Amino acid sequence: MPSESKNIVEVIGSKTKPIKISIHNISCIINDIFYWTFISPFKGFPIRFKACVNEMVKAGYNSVPIISVISFFIGVILAFQAAYQLKKVGALIYVANLVGVSLTRELGPIITAIIVSGRSGSAYAAEIGSMKAAEEIDALISMGINPVRFIVVPKLIALMVMVPALTIFSDLIGIFGGFVLSTTILEIHPSNYFQQTINALLVKDILTGLMKAWAFGVVITIVGVYQGFMVKGGAEEVGRRTTSAVVASIFLVIVSDLFFTALFYYFT
Amino acid sequence: MEKAIEVENLVTHYGDREILKNISFSIPKGSITVILGGSGCGKSTLLKHLIGLLKPTSGRIIIKGNDITKMNEDQMNEIRKKMGILFQGAALLNSMTILDNVALPLHEHTKLKESTIEIMVRMKLDLVGLSGFDSFYPSQLSGGMKKRAGLARALALDPEMLFFDEPSAGLDPVTAAGLDELIIKLNKVFRMTIIVVTHELPSVFKIADYVIMLDKGYVIFSGTLNELKTSDNPRIRMFLERQPEEEKYSPDDYFKVIAGE
Numbered sequence: 001m002p003s004e005s006k007n008i009v010e011v012i013g014s015k016t017k018p019i020k021i022s023i024h025n026i027s028c029i030i031n032d033i034f035y036w037t038f039i040s041p042f043k044g045f046p047i048r049f050k051a052c053v054n055e056m057v058k059a060g061y062n063s064v065p066i067i068s069v070i071s072f073f074i075g076v077i078l079a080f081q082a083a084y085q086l087k088k089v090g091a092l093i094y095v096a097n098l099v100g101v102s103l104t105r106e107l108g109p110i111i112t113a114i115i116v117s118g119r120s121g122s123a124y125a126a127e128i129g130s131m132k133a134a135e136e137i138d139a140l141i142s143m144g145i146n147p148v149r150f151i152v153v154p155k156l157i158a159l160m161v162m163v164p165a166l167t168i169f170s171d172l173i174g175i176f177g178g179f180v181l182s183t184t185i186l187e188i189h190p191s192n193y194f195q196q197t198i199n200a201l202l203v204k205d206i207l208t209g210l211m212k213a214w215a216f217g218v219v220i221t222i223v224g225v226y227q228g229f230m231v232k233g234g235a236e237e238v239g240r241r242t243t244s245a246v247v248a249s250i251f252l253v254i255v256s257d258l259f260f261t262a263l264f265y266y267f268t
Numbered sequence: 269m270e271k272a273i274e275v276e277n278l279v280t281h282y283g284d285r286e287i288l289k290n291i292s293f294s295i296p297k298g299s300i301t302v303i304l305g306g307s308g309c310g311k312s313t314l315l316k317h318l319i320g321l322l323k324p325t326s327g328r329i330i331i332k333g334n335d336i337t338k339m340n341e342d343q344m345n346e347i348r349k350k351m352g353i354l355f356q357g358a359a360l361l362n363s364m365t366i367l368d369n370v371a372l373p374l375h376e377h378t379k380l381k382e383s384t385i386e387i388m389v390r391m392k393l394d395l396v397g398l399s400g401f402d403s404f405y406p407s408q409l410s411g412g413m414k415k416r417a418g419l420a421r422a423l424a425l426d427p428e429m430l431f432f433d434e435p436s437a438g439l440d441p442v443t444a445a446g447l448d449e450l451i452i453k454l455n456k457v458f459r460m461t462i463i464v465v466t467h468e469l470p471s472v473f474k475i476a477d478y479v480i481m482l483d484k485g486y487v488i489f490s491g492t493l494n495e496l497k498t499s500d501n502p503r504i505r506m507f508l509e510r511q512p513e514e515e516k517y518s519p520d521d522y523f524k525v526i527a528g529e
Binding site (some may be wrong): 131134135136138140141142143144145146267 | 316319321322341344345346348349351353355356357359360361362373376377419487
């Protein structure tokens with residue numbers, strides 16, 4: 001409750017000042033990230049290639065098992081749900097269309113992004129947060145090494161490459177899941193299912209899905225890294241920031257999904 | 269006396285709280301200067317300003333004739349290449365081996381061949397007494413070894429100035445004394461300007477040539493170690509003789525404080 005000495009302008013000011021500061025911090029970090037990723041390599045500060053590969057292995061290769069299992073199940077579930085409605089009208093073969101299109105356009109990218117948020121987004125926040133708490137970030141600055149270039153750029157490049165790559169993988173496994181269910185329980189002929197999927201899918205569907213995946217990779221990195229850099233205290237705050245990194249990146253992935261889906265709906 | 273660093277009218281804030289209150293002093297070149305003071309007097313904040321990690325509210329910090337508070341990041345990085353800093357917890361990068369940690373500044377700021385860098389790293393590790401530990405990770409080392417590894421990294425680019433933030437914090441007396449010896453050796457052999465922030469009196473008496481004492485955000489003393497010992501300033505005497513702070517409140521005042529009046 002505001003004390004009596006505060007007038008309405010002061011109350012509004014004190015409530016909005018922290019928002020202004022966070023907007024400022026976020027824009028500084030976004031500005032730094034894009035400068036050190038896209039501009040500084042042309043000014044004689046090369047990207048750390050080895051670190052990029054390392055991050056790609058951690059964020060991409062290591063999440064292949066979990067993504068394959070989940071995508072397979074999602075493919076099976078989708079086929080079941082589609083069959084539930086389509087068998088009423090005797091159009092079971094359209095299960096292939098539904099599974100293929102919904103996976104490539106929507107579910108593949110979003111499932112991948114949510115798994116990567118949980119695995120890498122949180123790891124980025126925790127890693128940078130604990131580096132901040134242990135003065136490692138200060139040490140980098142004092143050695144004349146920009147922490148964004150050193151730590152963040154490899155992570156951003158890794159996710160910009162790996163989230164689309166994992167999405168392709170997730171699309172394929174998901175379609176395979178639908179295929180397995182349709183050809184066994186639903187008794188659709190394998191070659192019919194395969195042909196139907198090929199006919200249903202447009203290059204556009206796959207490409208829009210991959211563009212979304214790329215954007216999700218950027219969103220997850222920025223959110224994770226921002227939360228990490230905002231750590232000021234010790235271990236307890238690292239935990240808090242890690243949690244908010246996951247929550248915020250899943251939320252922002254969905255928001256940007258809505259944005260891109262609307263964009264593609266009108267402009268493709 | 270040639271000056272390595274000059275601080276003029278430095279004022280700094282942490283949020284709305286004023287930490288350093290218009291302080292001025294200078295640090296002589298080629299000697300060991302200790303910045304002394306109790307907990308919370310602003311000495312770590314001062315160190316962060318000297319190495320350019322924080323920007324002050326007002327005032328100037330002059331290093332090599334340039335005001336570092338007005339420098340941009342690129343100019344500051346040129347100055348930083350001539351500075352080595354040992355942080356309180358050593359601040360080694362935990363994801364890298366000791367060799368990679370010490371080699372990091374060399375990789376980033378020089379175009380030396382990998383084999384040359386490795387030889388230089390081994391020389392630095394030998395200097396701090398850590399030969400043979402190059403393939404260890406920081407988590408596999410003890411507190412004292414981590415600090416020495418951090419020191420090797422600070423020495424990697426052969427700095428002109430070396431900063432230590434509480435070098436003996438968390439170390440046993442024997443290890444701390446070893447680190448003090450190392451500080452003296454670096455000063456004597458390489459003529460480095462060394463700035464140590466600490467509150468450990470035995471260490472101060474052993475290593476200091478020049479002492480700057482902070483108290484509640486003010487510089488209350490700057491001079492040689494002998495001048496410090498003979499000073500009759502009551503705050504300094506309290507610190508040197510390890511006397512506790514006098515009671516702040518009378519019993520009546522205390523009652524008011526706890527009653528929240």
